[in-house]
Amino acid sequence: MRSSAQSNMGAAPRLAADQATAAQPAAPAIEIDRVTKTFADRAGSGITVLDDISLAIAQNAFVSLVGRSGCGKTTLLNILAGLEAPTSGAVRIAGRPVKGPGQGQGVVFQQHALFPWLTALENVKFGCRKRPISRAEKEDVARDLLALVGLQDAAAKYPREMSGGMQQRVAIARALALDPDILLMDEPFGALDELTRIELQDELLRIWQVRRKTVVFVTHSISEALVLSDRIVLLAPHPGRIARDVTVDPPRPRVRSDPRFATLYDEIWRGLSQ
Amino acid sequence: MKPGRTSDILLGLAGVAIVVAGWELLVRGGAVDPKLFPSPTMAFAEAAERLSAATVAQHTLWSLYRIVVGFLLGAVAGTVIGIAAGWYRGIGLVLRPIIELLRPIPPLAWIPLAIIWFGLGEPSKFFIIFLGAFFPVVTAAYVGITSVDPVLIRAAQTFGLRGPGLLLRVGLPAAAPDLLTGIRIGWGLAFGILVAAELIAADRGLGFMIMNERNTTGSVAVIVVGITLIGILNLITDWAIAAASQRYIGRWHGR
Amino acid sequence: MRRRLIDILFASVVIGALLAAWELGVAYGYLKVYQFPPASRIAKGFVDLTTVGFPTGITVWSHTATTIGRILQGYAGALVLAIPLGFVIGSSRVLDKMTAPLIVFGRSIATLSLLPLAIVWFGTGELTKIVLIGYGCFWVMLSNVIAGVKYVDPVLLKAGRAYGASGIELARTVVLPAALPRIFAGARMALGVGFMVIVGAEMIGTVEGLGALIMEARTFYRSEITIVGMLIIGVLGFAISTGLMWLERALVPWGDPLAGVRR
Ligand SMILES: Nc1ncnc2c1ncn2[C@@H]1O[C@H](COP(=O)(O)OP(=O)(O)O)[C@@H](O)[C@H]1O
Numbered sequence: 001m002r003s004s005a006q007s008n009m010g011a012a013p014r015l016a017a018d019q020a021t022a023a024q025p026a027a028p029a030i031e032i033d034r035v036t037k038t039f040a041d042r043a044g045s046g047i048t049v050l051d052d053i054s055l056a057i058a059q060n061a062f063v064s065l066v067g068r069s070g071c072g073k074t075t076l077l078n079i080l081a082g083l084e085a086p087t088s089g090a091v092r093i094a095g096r097p098v099k100g101p102g103q104g105q106g107v108v109f110q111q112h113a114l115f116p117w118l119t120a121l122e123n124v125k126f127g128c129r130k131r132p133i134s135r136a137e138k139e140d141v142a143r144d145l146l147a148l149v150g151l152q153d154a155a156a157k158y159p160r161e162m163s164g165g166m167q168q169r170v171a172i173a174r175a176l177a178l179d180p181d182i183l184l185m186d187e188p189f190g191a192l193d194e195l196t197r198i199e200l201q202d203e204l205l206r207i208w209q210v211r212r213k214t215v216v217f218v219t220h221s222i223s224e225a226l227v228l229s230d231r232i233v234l235l236a237p238h239p240g241r242i243a244r245d246v247t248v249d250p251p252r253p254r255v256r257s258d259p260r261f262a263t264l265y266d267e268i269w270r271g272l273s274q
Numbered sequence: 275m276k277p278g279r280t281s282d283i284l285l286g287l288a289g290v291a292i293v294v295a296g297w298e299l300l301v302r303g304g305a306v307d308p309k310l311f312p313s314p315t316m317a318f319a320e321a322a323e324r325l326s327a328a329t330v331a332q333h334t335l336w337s338l339y340r341i342v343v344g345f346l347l348g349a350v351a352g353t354v355i356g357i358a359a360g361w362y363r364g365i366g367l368v369l370r371p372i373i374e375l376l377r378p379i380p381p382l383a384w385i386p387l388a389i390i391w392f393g394l395g396e397p398s399k400f401f402i403i404f405l406g407a408f409f410p411v412v413t414a415a416y417v418g419i420t421s422v423d424p425v426l427i428r429a430a431q432t433f434g435l436r437g438p439g440l441l442l443r444v445g446l447p448a449a450a451p452d453l454l455t456g457i458r459i460g461w462g463l464a465f466g467i468l469v470a471a472e473l474i475a476a477d478r479g480l481g482f483m484i485m486n487e488r489n490t491t492g493s494v495a496v497i498v499v500g501i502t503l504i505g506i507l508n509l510i511t512d513w514a515i516a517a518a519s520q521r522y523i524g525r526w527h528g529r
Numbered sequence: 530m531r532r533r534l535i536d537i538l539f540a541s542v543v544i545g546a547l548l549a550a551w552e553l554g555v556a557y558g559y560l561k562v563y564q565f566p567p568a569s570r571i572a573k574g575f576v577d578l579t580t581v582g583f584p585t586g587i588t589v590w591s592h593t594a595t596t597i598g599r600i601l602q603g604y605a606g607a608l609v610l611a612i613p614l615g616f617v618i619g620s621s622r623v624l625d626k627m628t629a630p631l632i633v634f635g636r637s638i639a640t641l642s643l644l645p646l647a648i649v650w651f652g653t654g655e656l657t658k659i660v661l662i663g664y665g666c667f668w669v670m671l672s673n674v675i676a677g678v679k680y681v682d683p684v685l686l687k688a689g690r691a692y693g694a695s696g697i698e699l700a701r702t703v704v705l706p707a708a709l710p711r712i713f714a715g716a717r718m719a720l721g722v723g724f725m726v727i728v729g730a731e732m733i734g735t736v737e738g739l740g741a742l743i744m745e746a747r748t749f750y751r752s753e754i755t756i757v758g759m760l761i762i763g764v765l766g767f768a769i770s771t772g773l774m775w776l777e778r779a780l781v782p783w784g785d786p787l788a789g790v791r792r
């Protein structure tokens with residue numbers, strides 16, 4: 001399946017959603033089943049951050065989560081990553097319940113979260129430390145991934161010697177080094193300037209098309225979500241719940257000025273303002 | 275705009291030259307009694323006469339031996355305990371109050387107890403110097419490990435790291451800059467303590483050398499040279515530690 | 530909230546158990562009383578010290594007062610010298626560069642290594658102790674005042690000048706407030722140094738003061754009195770540094786109390 005997607009590169013782009021429905025009636029890549037999350041607070045009663053969230057995400061889909069600050073996007077992503085356990089409900093990845101991190105979820109955090117004491121190459125190699133391949137192969141994989149994000153020349157640089165955009169590229173390469181089936185991204189471009197942001201969005205789409213991953217992408221930016229996603233899930237706050245589920249159908253490659261985005265933009269904005 | 279480094283060094287040298295020359299002139303001119311405070315040239319000439327190089331080297335080696343042993347013990351124990359108290363909640367709960375209780379006690383105040391426990395020999399000196407290194411290091415290690423950016427821990431967890439592996443591969447390097455600062459402070463403190471311990475209860479070492487000179491009403495020149503020597507030794511070793519830690523963390527952590 | 534209570538309970542139980550084991554260890558003869566006086570004996574030592582005193586007649590309070598008096602004299606002397614000097618050096622680039630190596634060297638000299646020299650100059654009396662404390666405090670204070678003045682954010686200086694302040698006025702309205710947090714940090718560190726020096730200085734040639742108390746008690750095999758003395762030194766050190774932190778927060782509410790603690 002991966003190879004067919006790769007051979008597809010450059011040809012007319014296909015929607016991941018199309019592929020999922022057309023190719024096989026496969027199990028969803030991610031199933032979120034009635035997930036609720038409550039944090040203990042000082043009063044002892046607890047605050048509910050996520051309330052009864054259910055969502056199925058198809059294989060190779062690019063899904064964005066959009067919502068106001070504090071509505072639980074990071075919490076939901078952490079639950080998908082296995083970094084936090086839901087208070088009730090369950091998450092399944094490829095049919096297997098999530099018990100912890102390392103079940104094929106790669107994560108890219110908002111602040112690059114690179115290890116400052118490792119070079120770009122070493123950071124990426126860290127990503128494949130648990131993979132059953134030889135040391136030399138790890139080195140090759142890491143170098144290939146750095147090349148994929150356009151940083152083959154920065155292999156020996158430390159994070160503090162790189163710009164924000166480069167850091168985030170390394171973080172993406174590191175997450176890919178895990179060879180994950182799904183990529184969880186928490187406002188990965190939120191701290192970047194507008195121009196770098198656009199550059200990285202294009203880069204991410206290219207990588208997504210080459211590597212065929214299921215992507216769950218958290219963002220504040222409606223236009224970013226529109227350019228990237230097949231589907232945008234709007235979260236409403238207090239407690240976090242799904243407000244709308246919007247399909248984005250303009251074909252790829254997309255043009256940022258596509259007039260169809262304007263109506264979608266309004267629809268999403270209204271969905272968020274309710 | 276940016277001032278050159280050469281001019282900085284020249285200014286520094288000028289400052290030192292002015293002080294040394296002024297001191298020399300004051301003594302030579304008769305403003306200061308050379309028996310109480312000899313000029314630099316007099317002090318070195320007289321000290322060279324009274325002390326053989328071998329004697330000075332022997333005292334120096336004794337001092338270095340004590341500080342290296344005591345410091346290594348203190349730094350290792352401080353690192354292990356500080357990291358354990360910061361990483362494992364239960365250990366921290368018990369050890370922190372004990373450390374906080376003992377920390378404000380200056381290491382020199384342990385001298386009597388050290389003598390009670392270990393006698394007058396080397397172990398009691400090791401112990402005092404150990405304490406001097408231990409408290410700054412344990413504090414720095416604790417602070418370092420408890421202030422590791424949680425997102426780094428989470429990132430490592432997504433790559434399947436946990437338990438001791440997580441501590442060694444992520445916790446420890448992340449705490450290293452704080453730890454190294456603590457180690458440097460600990461060395462400085464241990465150094466001051468070494469001299470004091472040798473003044474108060476020892477029969478060799480640089481601290482003993484100068485105190486003995488005064489007790490046998492010997493020459494102030496020897497005392498002045500001894501103090502200078504101890505200062506220079508402190509300066510050089512501190513610089514070496516700073517340079518070594520800069521070599522390790524400098525590129526990724528900055529200054 | 531509940532969690533905190535459980536934590537405190539857990540810590541107290543473990544520490545209580547350790548103390549009890551120590552007590553029992555002594556009672557059953559596994560530990561020598563002289564080497565490891567248990568908590569009960571230390572408590573008795575404290576009572577002795579407050580009533581009878583050690584040496585007889587000198588209570589723990591008068592030892593403490595002696596020590597505090599010595600520290601304060603040396604400390605005050607150091608501050609009075611170091612603060613104006615630091616301002617002068619810190620505001621002149623040339624002076625700063627000229628004095629930098631001297632100050633580094635002055636700080637590197639182990640304060641107590643000056644003891645023999647100080648005895649030659651000032652005898653074995655009070656003055657020697659006060660001078661030593663003053664020496665130790667002086668360099669710490671001086672380098673912090675210089676750093677505080679030198680590293681005032683240039684943007685603040687520019688802003689001050691833009692509003693027409695210059696000379697003494699600029700120093701008073703911008704440099705001083707900006708440097709104060711660092712100066713306070715230095716004052717706190719200096720007091721710690723003074724504390725350390727006094728204990729060492731009092732161990733030689735005197736029977737008064739906390740340093741002398743713990744040393745004397747040992748020669749009379751009263752290890753529990755040594756320990757009481759150490760604990761009082763610790764409490765005193767803690768109280769002084771906490772007090773200074775409060776004072777700092779009250780006087781310099783815009784500063785970060787932990788800023789500049791690194792040297
Ligand atoms: N560990 C935690 N303990 C208590 N409350 C938390 C915790 N993590 C997040 N929260 C709360 O949950 C809510 C959602 O947080 P988050 O998922 O980070 O939101 P978002 O990423 O959408 O901005 C916020 O109100 C936050 O304060």
Ligand SMILES: [Mg+2]
Pocket residue numbers: 073074075186
């Ligand atoms: Mg968030």
